[in-house]
Amino acid sequence: MALQTSPLSAAQVMGVESSHVVALSNEGEHYLEQSTLNAFLDMQQAAKSDGIDLQICSSFRSFDRQLSIWNRKWAGELPILDKHSRPINTNSLNDHEKIHAIMHWSALPGASRHHWGTDFDVYDKRSVVLSNHKFELIPSEYAQGGPCYKLNKWLEVHATKFGFDRPYEVYTGGVAREPWHYSFSKSAASVIQNFALDSLRVELNKSQILGKQTILELLPSLFNQYTLNLGKA
Numbered sequence: 001m002a003l004q005t006s007p008l009s010a011a012q013v014m015g016v017e018s019s020h021v022v023a024l025s026n027e028g029e030h031y032l033e034q035s036t037l038n039a040f041l042d043m044q045q046a047a048k049s050d051g052i053d054l055q056i057c058s059s060f061r062s063f064d065r066q067l068s069i070w071n072r073k074w075a076g077e078l079p080i081l082d083k084h085s086r087p088i089n090t091n092s093l094n095d096h097e098k099i100h101a102i103m104h105w106s107a108l109p110g111a112s113r114h115h116w117g118t119d120f121d122v123y124d125k126r127s128v129v130l131s132n133h134k135f136e137l138i139p140s141e142y143a144q145g146g147p148c149y150k151l152n153k154w155l156e157v158h159a160t161k162f163g164f165d166r167p168y169e170v171y172t173g174g175v176a177r178e179p180w181h182y183s184f185s186k187s188a189a190s191v192i193q194n195f196a197l198d199s200l201r202v203e204l205n206k207s208q209i210l211g212k213q214t215i216l217e218l219l220p221s222l223f224n225q226y227t228l229n230l231g232k233a
């Protein structure tokens, strides 16, 4: 797929279509939009020169993949975790509370920044392998003493030079703090500017999402609080 210079279509932004992303390598494990991919490869090379094995552990995700995660959590097939990563007893929650509990860790289908191809999660692969530690993608792994600490420090100094920022750098009442989540600022800003909440409403309405009625009622504030991480409405 060639470099797309026009804004993404609503279907692309919601991960319903994937024509805006290209494979990072021949293995086809990770997909990003082209300008994000180019900037990532430059940053990865610079990290390598400094002895850091910067790799992606999660990149583009489709609407259907996110929907499957959502519905399994809603139905109790996957645990919903609290802010300390302990499973919540969902019998005590009403639909409104359940939505917020899921969204602390998992995005609403169609409203994940991972649909955009501009956002991805990183780790220091070699350091994780050498640490002989079961990697869980949790903040302590990026803090002092963790296998991704050196990477985290390196990114804090260098990532902005390559055009990246961290939308979930601090917890503001939306998504949990995610030091590993990076976004290609320029491309993401264009997605945000063109985001059509009405298209998302239509897509969710025709989907098989569990909790639909309450989700649709809360949609604008969910988008602000979690996708944009602007804190509670």
Ligand SMILES: [Zn+2]
Residues within 6 Å of the ligand: 058, 114, 120, 121, 178, 180, 181, 182
């Ligand atoms: Zn992420």
